[in-house]
Amino acid sequence: MAKVPADLKYAKSHEWVRVSGNVATVGITDHAQHELTDVVFVELPEVGRKIKAGDPCAVVESVKTANDVYSPVSGEIAEVNSAIVVDPAMVNSEPYGGGWFYRIKLANPAELKALLGPEAYQAQIGGA
Amino acid sequence: MKRTPLYAAHQKLGGRLIEFGGWEMPVQYTSITDEHLAVRKAAGLFDISHMGEVFVSGAGGGGFLNRTLTNDLGKLAVGQGQYTLMCNERGGVIDDLYAYRLAVQEYLLIINASRIEADVNWLERQLATFSQRNQVKLENASEATGAVAVQGPRVAEFINQCFPGASTGGTPLAQASDLKKNQIASFHRGGDTIWVSRTGYTGEDGFEVVAPGHLIEAVWDQILAAGKPYGLRPAGLGARDTLRTEVCYPLYGHELDEHTTPIEAGLGVFVALDKSEFVGRSVLAEQKTKGTLKKLVAFKMADRSAPPRPRYPIWSTGPAAARIGEVVSGTQSPTLGIGIGLAYVPPEFAKPHTALEVEIRGKRAAAVVVLKPFYRKPD
Numbered sequence: 001m002a003k004v005p006a007d008l009k010y011a012k013s014h015e016w017v018r019v020s021g022n023v024a025t026v027g028i029t030d031h032a033q034h035e036l037t038d039v040v041f042v043e044l045p046e047v048g049r050k051i052k053a054g055d056p057c058a059v060v061e062s063v064k065t066a067n068d069v070y071s072p073v074s075g076e077i078a079e080v081n082s083a084i085v086v087d088p089a090m091v092n093s094e095p096y097g098g099g100w101f102y103r104i105k106l107a108n109p110a111e112l113k114a115l116l117g118p119e120a121y122q123a124q125i126g127g128a
Numbered sequence: 129m130k131r132t133p134l135y136a137a138h139q140k141l142g143g144r145l146i147e148f149g150g151w152e153m154p155v156q157y158t159s160i161t162d163e164h165l166a167v168r169k170a171a172g173l174f175d176i177s178h179m180g181e182v183f184v185s186g187a188g189g190g191g192f193l194n195r196t197l198t199n200d201l202g203k204l205a206v207g208q209g210q211y212t213l214m215c216n217e218r219g220g221v222i223d224d225l226y227a228y229r230l231a232v233q234e235y236l237l238i239i240n241a242s243r244i245e246a247d248v249n250w251l252e253r254q255l256a257t258f259s260q261r262n263q264v265k266l267e268n269a270s271e272a273t274g275a276v277a278v279q280g281p282r283v284a285e286f287i288n289q290c291f292p293g294a295s296t297g298g299t300p301l302a303q304a305s306d307l308k309k310n311q312i313a314s315f316h317r318g319g320d321t322i323w324v325s326r327t328g329y330t331g332e333d334g335f336e337v338v339a340p341g342h343l344i345e346a347v348w349d350q351i352l353a354a355g356k357p358y359g360l361r362p363a364g365l366g367a368r369d370t371l372r373t374e375v376c377y378p379l380y381g382h383e384l385d386e387h388t389t390p391i392e393a394g395l396g397v398f399v400a401l402d403k404s405e406f407v408g409r410s411v412l413a414e415q416k417t418k419g420t421l422k423k424l425v426a427f428k429m430a431d432r433s434a435p436p437r438p439r440y441p442i443w444s445t446g447p448a449a450a451r452i453g454e455v456v457s458g459t460q461s462p463t464l465g466i467g468i469g470l471a472y473v474p475p476e477f478a479k480p481h482t483a484l485e486v487e488i489r490g491k492r493a494a495a496v497v498v499l500k501p502f503y504r505k506p507d
Contacts (some may be wrong), residue, residue: 037156037158037159037160037161038159038160038161038162038462040435040460041432041433041434041435041460043434043489059434059489061434061435061460062160063160063161063366063370063435063459063460063462064155064160064366064459066434066437066489085432
């Protein structure tokens with residue numbers, strides 16, 4: 001069963017958001033990493049880049065496919081997780097911890113309301 | 129989608145099923161990387177029942193096939209097989225395949241799943257104008273036949289458990305593990321014949337098994353059980369592709385198609401110009417002497433980068449940098465931990481150490497031409 005932590009918000013496209021003050025940390029969910037299996041490469045956005053919610057801003061590649069990661073929120077990229085560039089397997093082993101992708105300064109915190117809560121995301125992925 | 133007789137077995141093992149050439153096949157069971165590494169270190173079991181089997185027999189069979197295939201079938205002893213290609217009049221590849229001599233006047237062709245119809249149509253058309261066609265019998269047994277491939281350094285340790293005793297046809301053997309590379313032998317089971325060859329598509333030691341469709345599930349279960357203590361894992365099409373890419377084996381539809389010749393693909397050693405006439409000979413002979421406009425190269429990504437994938441553009445480097453080709457096969461190599469690929473480029477860019485660039489999502493990443501293969505199994 002894929003893990004869906006209760007303290008996070010989720011996008012339909014399988015990204016998660018952890019908010020701390022005005023900064024959000026973004027990654028991909030346990031369900032997403034499980035579907036991908038072995039992550040072999042991650043491409044992260046540049047620090048300073050301005051993103052709109054829904055923009056593709058990163059790429060996560062498995063052996064067979066390259067997949068866009070869509071930013072759940074708008075803002076400016078504050079920090080990226082170079083650890084997953086060096087060791088992409090962390091995206092599989094720690095999707096909510098060490099496998100985070102980037103931190104973003106929120107341009108419009110009201111967007112968080114449009115994201116899914118854990119129950120709604122769990123319902124979307126169907127208890128898989 | 130078509131299903132092989134092992135569909136239920138794949139479901140039982142939790143295989144992730146995808147569409148491949150009209151067939152519903154497992155791309156992986158657990159992870160492509162794990163299955164790939166299992167084959168390199170211990171053993172993996174693949175369902176290859178979607179592939180095609182054509183039996184050719186009769187006094188004219190050998191002559192007919194030698195007219196239709198590029199390699200020299202005349203070199204085959206009973207119980208021996210060879211990799212070969214079937215070309216059209218322009219030297220373009222209709223399919224790459226294995227041809228086995230099962231008996232003095234009996235041959236078995238193992239052909240690609242995606243090419244069964246094209247191959248059988250071509251063979252029938254060629255046979256219609258073959259002078260000794262009344263002495264040739266062609267039988268497409270694909271629908272009634274199943275096959276599996278069991279590959280890896282430990283397979284020889286348990287193969288005899290699966291096919292006990294001496295062979296009953298093909299190469300005379302006291303036990304299956306006595307098969308030498310490219311040899312084939314039969315083992316009877318009741319009234320049925322199972323053919324076992326020491327061949328494979330992974331670059332490791334291994335065996336391929338061809339059996340009547342109604343027997344193949346029992347064969348699969350037996351091999352799984354016998355191999356388990358040696359680390360045998362079921363392996364899907366994903367691992368099959370990464371394994372063959374690491375050893376630079378072509379995949380029809382990628383390195384080979386009807387507009388590409390074996391010479392361009394670097395497979396000239398399987399084109400026997402010194403045998404009697406065969407379809408495509410004149411074009412291939414000219415290419416062997418005069419060269420070709422494109423050549424298949426193996427390349428590695430120079431730094432950590434996204435893996436190269438089919439259709440990514442290839443660029444030359446330097447002040448006159450230009451788009452010179454595209455990737456036909458590419459992946460992150462599970463064994464080597466870097467991006468590897470195959471591409472067609474003009475011959476002037478085909479020398480090892482030539483710098484290239486692969487265009488990935490609009491940015492060019494450094495790569496370098498290397499000698500084939502990327503990986504060689506330890507002796």
